[in-house]
Amino acid sequence: MRNNRRLLGWLDERTGLKKIWETLFARKIPESKGSVAWFYTLGSACLFVFVVQVITGVLLAMNYVPSPDHAYDSVRFIDKQVFLGHFLRGLHKWGATFMVVVVLLHMLRVYFMGAYKYPREVTWMMGVVILLLVMAFSFTGYLLPWDQKAYWATAVGANIAGQTPVVGSHVAKILKGGEEMGVATLTRFYALHVLVLPILTALLVGIHLFLVVWHGISEPPEKTNRQIESN
Amino acid sequence: MSAWHEEYLKRYAQLKERGRSFFPYAVFKDVIVSFLLLCVLSALAYFVGAELGDLADPTDTTYNPRPEWYFMFLFQVLKLFPGRLEAVAAVVLPVLVVLFLFSLPLIDRGRERHPSRRPLLTGIALMTIIAWGFLTWKGYTSPLTNPIVEKDPLVLAGHRLYQELKCSYCHSIGGQGGLVGPELDKVVGDQTEEWLGKHFRDPQALSPGTVMPKLNLLGDEITILVAYMKSLGSGPFTEEAAKLFNENCTTCHRIGKEGGDVGPNLSAIGSVRSKSYIKSYIEDPSRANNSSSMPAYKGQLTDIQIEDVARYLASLKGNK
Numbered sequence A: 001m002r003n004n005r006r007l008l009g010w011l012d013e014r015t016g017l018k019k020i021w022e023t024l025f026a027r028k029i030p031e032s033k034g035s036v037a038w039f040y041t042l043g044s045a046c047l048f049v050f051v052v053q054v055i056t057g058v059l060l061a062m063n064y065v066p067s068p069d070h071a072y073d074s075v076r077f078i079d080k081q082v083f084l085g086h087f088l089r090g091l092h093k094w095g096a097t098f099m100v101v102v103v104l105l106h107m108l109r110v111y112f113m114g115a116y117k118y119p120r121e122v123t124w125m126m127g128v129v130i131l132l133l134v135m136a137f138s139f140t141g142y143l144l145p146w147d148q149k150a151y152w153a154t155a156v157g158a159n160i161a162g163q164t165p166v167v168g169s170h171v172a173k174i175l176k177g178g179e180e181m182g183v184a185t186l187t188r189f190y191a192l193h194v195l196v197l198p199i200l201t202a203l204l205v206g207i208h209l210f211l212v213v214w215h216g217i218s219e220p221p222e223k224t225n226r227q228i229e230s231n
Numbered sequence B: 001m002s003a004w005h006e007e008y009l010k011r012y013a014q015l016k017e018r019g020r021s022f023f024p025y026a027v028f029k030d031v032i033v034s035f036l037l038l039c040v041l042s043a044l045a046y047f048v049g050a051e052l053g054d055l056a057d058p059t060d061t062t063y064n065p066r067p068e069w070y071f072m073f074l075f076q077v078l079k080l081f082p083g084r085l086e087a088v089a090a091v092v093l094p095v096l097v098v099l100f101l102f103s104l105p106l107i108d109r110g111r112e113r114h115p116s117r118r119p120l121l122t123g124i125a126l127m128t129i130i131a132w133g134f135l136t137w138k139g140y141t142s143p144l145t146n147p148i149v150e151k152d153p154l155v156l157a158g159h160r161l162y163q164e165l166k167c168s169y170c171h172s173i174g175g176q177g178g179l180v181g182p183e184l185d186k187v188v189g190d191q192t193e194e195w196l197g198k199h200f201r202d203p204q205a206l207s208p209g210t211v212m213p214k215l216n217l218l219g220d221e222i223t224i225l226v227a228y229m230k231s232l233g234s235g236p237f238t239e240e241a242a243k244l245f246n247e248n249c250t251t252c253h254r255i256g257k258e259g260g261d262v263g264p265n266l267s268a269i270g271s272v273r274s275k276s277y278i279k280s281y282i283e284d285p286s287r288a289n290n291s292s293s294m295p296a297y298k299g300q301l302t303d304i305q306i307e308d309v310a311r312y313l314a315s316l317k318g319n320k
Ligand code: HEM
Pocket: A039, A040, A041, A042, A043, A044, A046, A047, A048, A050, A103, A106, A107, A110, A115, A116, A120, A123, A124, A125, A126, A127, A128, A129, A130, A131, A205, A208, A209, A212, A216, A217, A218, A219
């Protein structure tokens, strides 16, 4: 017991652990009554699913080969040979669906509660960018197994992007890495999916969470605006 | 700073003062929800899993992917905006939605936060959710979502055999493959099944001197190869095809007794033209005939509709 306390004290002196704990966890938040409180769990649920995606994604990347000649076979290998590989793919695939759903639900709760209002505007804007990143994850990840569905869904997506007025054909070309879908498309999507998007997302989620703690979580909205109570 | 901003901050500070500690008050609920999510996620991963379809085949342009379910509504919306307007539905609308979301805190700057005090925004969101649900439901229940998705198992098997036997060493389909033999999607539409069967059994018998090898195929293998070859010529089409033809083409073309005579009679077009020729002609007649007086339909009809009509026409062999 005393040794523990001494160890903590030693650490705290060097890292400010106690202060960090106080700012992040022992901070006070407005009380929300009844079932409303549960809506506030959606944000941390987003974070949780994101962490699941990162872990399962890293494990998948250990056996995946991003080239049109080997991608399909490597995914098949994960599916059929790797220990718990099928389960792993299932987790990552359903995690992707959950990610979209949970992030949208979180956004809806913020929308309906008007929690994007002063002083939390930037928190919301970061959120919208994160939403776009989540969509980009979904789109780039879809191609990676290189099966029929992957290939043609991406082709359709690229065609849709290609319809953008004025810049369309350029956008489609940049997406595909050329006129045709092939090696360049796959390596490009892979780099986006496992390097660019995760780094950007982690960064933005970091800012998002910083802002949430900085402003404090909003109180549940009330029908009538109460005045400040004099004590 | 607006008048209410300062007041809000003061009141918030007060609420916070009287509030609860984030840990364990909120963290407790967070952990429960995340744990439940993990359970559902594991169950889905274990019992449903993630499927892996057939290897991607860039030559198979008839494959129609179904979108992820949360994008199904977009497919339905695309149907409401035919032809050139598709760009509006596919790109302009989503961009507007994102811009709206992004600038929402700048648009709605009042003090009111309760949903019942912001009826317009609450209404917009509820309508959007209902519309999304309705379109998703429509997407899954309407049989015409992907008319061309249905694939004959014979055709699929034939396609696999075609790949195994490396026919693409000599032949091309959809512009992919070798040039020793003819481009199959352009020519096989002209052949009868009987001719194709005989030709596979012994190419020399029908095309003396051909370099196409005799492959000693089994009867079953010939059946599926023929089915695959015929699918290149045309393929299953929907009831909508005839309707589309009536709406767009009968002013100039005749099928049977119905239609005009500005353009050629198409009652037996399938016996002289392949599906890919017809498709390309509908898309842009000037490609095959630079003095054409027929309008181009690319952009006018969707790609799926053109494919559908082309298959319908390719099936007309004049025996009706
Ligand atoms: C990976 C995605 C995301 C993560 C990990 C995340 C995380 C969080 C967390 C943990 C909170 C604390 C309050 C709560 O849980 O409700 C929060 C609040 C908030 N989030 Fe997110 N979020 C994400 C996406 C989004 C999106 C897409 C939006 C909106 C477009 C958004 C807007 C907000 C706003 C405005 C708040 C402050 C709400 C308040 O103070 O009541 N977030 N976020």
